[in-house]
Amino acid sequence: MGAKYIIIACLLCADFVCFAQEKQKRDSIPPYESFVPQTLTTNEYINYQLPPLDSLFEGAKTNPRLKAIGASIEAARNDLKTAKRDWLQYFSVRAGYTYGILGTYTDQExxxxxxxxxxxxxxxxxxxVGANIIIPFNRFFSHRVNVKKQKELVKNAEYTQQIKFDEIKNEIIELYCNIQYQLKLLKLATESITLYNAEYQVAELDYINNKNNKDRSLSDLKHSQKVAKIEYEKIINELNIMFLKLELISNIHFRNQ
Structure with missing residues (x-):
């Protein structure tokens, strides 16, 4: 009767392992979150203060590029655990149970x-119930080498992740500094447009009142006004591009906060 309980326990363990593997498979892929870009107005850009670099670096740790390498690290660690338990294949256990009726028919006359x-x-x-021990010498003597090799693969994946994180931080720093520079240019461009608009209005009134404008003609002021607006639009476009890139890399939507 003890053998029955052994067989039942083995079947229950197999069902539990299958259920755990299926649950892990369902939970392994995180839900996808769509990225919705946000834009700011001119006044919001001018008065905007970028968050600290440390917070952007922290948010960048969830960047998909780092997550992909993190998955490779986890896979390498699992392979390392498997390599460490490789010696278990040298042992095998067997159990069996039979039940039946043995009968004979005899004719008498x-x-x-x-x-x-x-x-x-x-x-x-x-x-x-029985057990076997089979030790192949080639695997036995290469076990330590395989474990060491797998440890090096884990280290290599971790180094790759750190290198990629440093590259991402460099991208964030470059975008961060360029955004600050463009924000300063935006203030100057806005002031230039305001100045040219005021000068043009004064020159236009002087022209209407038949006053000579010896300093600058209306056409010159109009051209300067146009150039200033073009430069302003370029700065706004550059800011939008860099803000979107920074939010995408750092995985933080800080402009809509």
């Missing part, structure tokens, strides 16, 4: 008795 069939049988059951 004599000159005094007619032909009769006699049945005799008995219930039988048996069980067996």
């Amino acid at each position: 004599s000159q005094y008795t007619p032909l009769t069939t006699v049945y005799s049988g008995a219930t039988q059951n048996s069980w067996s």
